Amino acid sequence: MNLFFHIGRYFMLLYRVFSKPQKLSIYIRQIIFEINNIGITSLPIIAIISVFMGGIITIQAAHAIDSPLVPLYAVGFTTRESIILEFSPTIVCLILAGKVGSNIASEIGAMRITEQIDALEIMGINSAGYLIFPKIAGAVFIFPFLIAISMFLGIFGGYLMGVSSGACTSYQYLFGIQAFFDPGKFYYSFTKVVVFAFIITSVSAYFGYNTSGGALEVGKSSTNAVVYSSILILLFSLILTNIFLNT
Amino acid sequence: MIEIKNINKTFGDRHVVKDVSFKFYPGKTNLMIGESGCGKTTIVKLMVGLHELDSGEILYDGQNFPKLSQIEKQDIRKKIGMLFQGGALFDSQTLEENVMFPLEMFTELSKEEKLERVNFCLEKVQLVGKNKLYPAELSGGMKKRAALARAIANNPKYLFCDEPNSGLDPKTSIVIDNLIKDLTEEFNITTVIITHDMNSVMEIGENIMFIHKGQNYWTGDKTQILKTTNKELFDFVFASEFMKQVLSASNK
Structure with a gap:
């Protein structure tokens, strides 16, 4: 019953979020602000994690391939597949759910308890639209770019680690990352990213927007935002993988 | 009434x-x-x-x-203008941006006209020259006055x-x-x-x-x-x- 209450309230909030913007120029300005706030500021953490994870995947792949019958270019191939199919779109989005999701929930939650949202409403502003729509639009726009950068850096990290550790040669790795390439997998990955961007921002905003009480409740909203965003990301990852790859 | x-x-x-x-x-x-x-x-x-x-x-x-x-x-x-108990100023905006906010949302005034109105409201509440301060930098009384300036910005x-x-x-x-x-x-x-x-x-x-x-x-x-x-x-x-x-x- 509680679950249905939250689902209903979530969709009612979304209805308000996607109502006609009151002043488009201000919304556009806010979207640009959120692209920077949500996206660009996340770049350093994504870069660091991607390079390290690429290196780790490469070493693990090389370690797992102990049969002389398997060519060493499989190291590059495995790294590419892991990063494009799962690591960058799903794991990086889980990390972003922690960073961006908690930020959104606590920001909106703090605005709620300090009556800033009430102030917007009394001014005649659709507070849900003004506060949440730019975050969703900004994330849906910028996340695919962040993930593309993550993919590139992950594969690059794998190259650095693979070659420097002697797990494979430069030629073998570069050959591996180009072998049996199916561009359709990018379509699958980026569809996931767009869905996850929507989930992270809208679910986190939902928890922040419905905060009541004080600082303790803002903390709870922030935690709930990360927990539920992460669960939904994994659920939708499974659903989308079944739709796209289970043929 | x-x-x-x-x-x-x-x-x-x-x-x-x-x-x-x-x-x-x-x-x-x-x-x-x-x-x-x-x-x-x-x-x-x-x-x-x-x-x-x-x-x-x-x-x-x-x-x-x-x-x-x-x-x-x-x-x-x-x-309607409303002065909340805690001020309810937008933390991420300067005093000037806070007061200008209702004008940006609901008027088609030019930037100069909006700025003129903001300065007029800040003068009314005796906060001239504090335009670029953030709410966190204001005292309790200044926050109340700033919130009052925002409340009257759009001629309520x-x-x-x-x-x-x-x-x-x-x-x-x-x-x-x-x-x-x-x-x-x-x-x-x-x-x-x-x-x-x-x-x-x-x-x-x-x-x-x-x-x-x-x-x-x-x-x-x-x-x-x-x-x-x-x-x-x-x-x-x-x-x-x-x-x-x-x-x-x-x-x-």
């Missing part, structure tokens, strides 16, 4: 606002006084539509606010002030009270002030409603309040030793 007629509100089994009626006049400082938790803020939140009314009418110049469509409500809200027809001088020293309280009174008279605003500060009542109370346990127990002005025979109001007004001394001095 704003008129509330027989308004009621319950939260669960708690009847918080009981059949309250009152008229708030333009150009006057209309005060709603009463103990903490008596239902004053709930009445204001009902009046501005932050809570749903159970029954009764809230008339803004004859228009029954709760019965209006969402768009019609927004049109009325554009004419109705101004709501929720405990405008709570947490302020007596001197700053008087400054805020007089600011509100001056603005109310100068721009003929229908101002509704929630307070439990007797200094404010005696300073600016022109049209007063005393709320007790969610009900309207007494109405009058500041000259009548000291002569009240209403027991609940008497207990509220003369709760402090200072007010008791004022009473005994006036009786001598």
Whole structure:
């Protein structure tokens, strides 16, 4: 019953979020602000994690391939597949759910308890639209770019680690990352990213927007935002993988 | 003018606002006084539509606010300014951006005109030159004044002030009270002030409603309040030793 209450309230909030913007120029300005706030500021953490994870995947792949019958270019191939199919779109989005999701929930939650949202409403502003729509639009726009950068850096990290550790040669790795390439997998990955961007921002905003009480409740909203965003990301990852790859 | 007629509100089994009626006049400082938790803020939140009314009418110049469509409500809200107890300034914006916000949302003024209006409002609340400060850099009194500047930025027809001088020293309280009174008279605003500060009542109370346990127990002005025979109001007004001394001095 509680679950249905939250689902209903979530969709009612979304209805308000996607109502006609009151002043488009201000919304556009806010979207640009959120692209920077949500996206660009996340770049350093994504870069660091991607390079390290690429290196780790490469070493693990090389370690797992102990049969002389398997060519060493499989190291590059495995790294590419892991990063494009799962690591960058799903794991990086889980990390972003922690960073961006908690930020959104606590920001909106703090605005709620300090009556800033009430102030917007009394001014005649659709507070849900003004506060949440730019975050969703900004994330849906910028996340695919962040993930593309993550993919590139992950594969690059794998190259650095693979070659420097002697797990494979430069030629073998570069050959591996180009072998049996199916561009359709990018379509699958980026569809996931767009869905996850929507989930992270809208679910986190939902928890922040419905905060009541004080600082303790803002903390709870922030935690709930990360927990539920992460669960939904994994659920939708499974659903989308079944739709796209289970043929 | 704003008129509330027989308004009621319950939260669960708690009847918080009981059949309250009152008229708030333009150009006057209309005060709603009463103990903490008596239902004053709930009445204001009902009046501005932050809570749903159970029954009764809230008339803004004859228009029954709760019965209006969402768009019609927004049109009325554009004419409302509100000063919240904590200021409710937007943390991420400078003072100038805070005051400019309603102008950006609802007017087609040029940047220069908006800036001129912002400076005019900041001058009214004696915050000239503080444009680029963030709310975190302001004192409690400055925050209240900044919030008042934002509330009047879009020339409101109705101004709501929720405990405008709570947490302020007596001197700053008087400054805020007089600011509100001056603005109310100068721009003929229908101002509704929630307070439990007797200094404010005696300073600016022109049209007063005393709320007790969610009900309207007494109405009058500041000259009548000291002569009240209403027991609940008497207990509220003369709760402090200072007010008791004022009473005994006036009786001598």
